[in-house]
Amino acid sequence: MPIASTEIQPGAVAYFDVATLLASSGVKCTAAPGVLRNGPFLCVEIKGDKSLWLQIIGSAGKEKDRFEIEASARSGGSDNWRQRPQFLHDPRHPVIAPSAAVIAATAGELPMPVGRPAIDSTLLPDILAEIRKVRGASL
Numbered sequence: 001m002p003i004a005s006t007e008i009q010p011g012a013v014a015y016f017d018v019a020t021l022l023a024s025s026g027v028k029c030t031a032a033p034g035v036l037r038n039g040p041f042l043c044v045e046i047k048g049d050k051s052l053w054l055q056i057i058g059s060a061g062k063e064k065d066r067f068e069i070e071a072s073a074r075s076g077g078s079d080n081w082r083q084r085p086q087f088l089h090d091p092r093h094p095v096i097a098p099s100a101a102v103i104a105a106t107a108g109e110l111p112m113p114v115g116r117p118a119i120d121s122t123l124l125p126d127i128l129a130e131i132r133k134v135r136g137a138s139l
Helices: 018-023 079-083 099-105 121-133
Strands: 013-016 039-047 050-057 095-098
Touching: 013 018, 013 050, 013 099, 018 099, 039 121, 050 099, 095 099
Parallel strands: none
Antiparallel strands: 013 039, 039 050, 050 095
């Protein structure tokens, strides 16, 4: 079930089909082809009809320096989302997309019996600071 336009909020997590997302009109992303993969993305910021998203992955990376989303800050979604390690993939390459593209990219989402996955909004200033630190795109 795709994300509803009212669910596109900072802190929300949505599962994107990356090919659908990147093929949509108005989407901006500086990641090289093949870097992003299907899976969870975190909405970090909204301005008008556009939102900024970062990919979430389950590995700290080779350097073990990825921003970790602590389990205590996660809610909703699956047991995997709430219990397994979760990290921001690369804050240098956020995806900026209009709501229509986000909705289209989430058309294949499975139903979420305990609600849409999300993070505690108190983490968002730290995540935005991480994006600024590495000179990632912003809205």
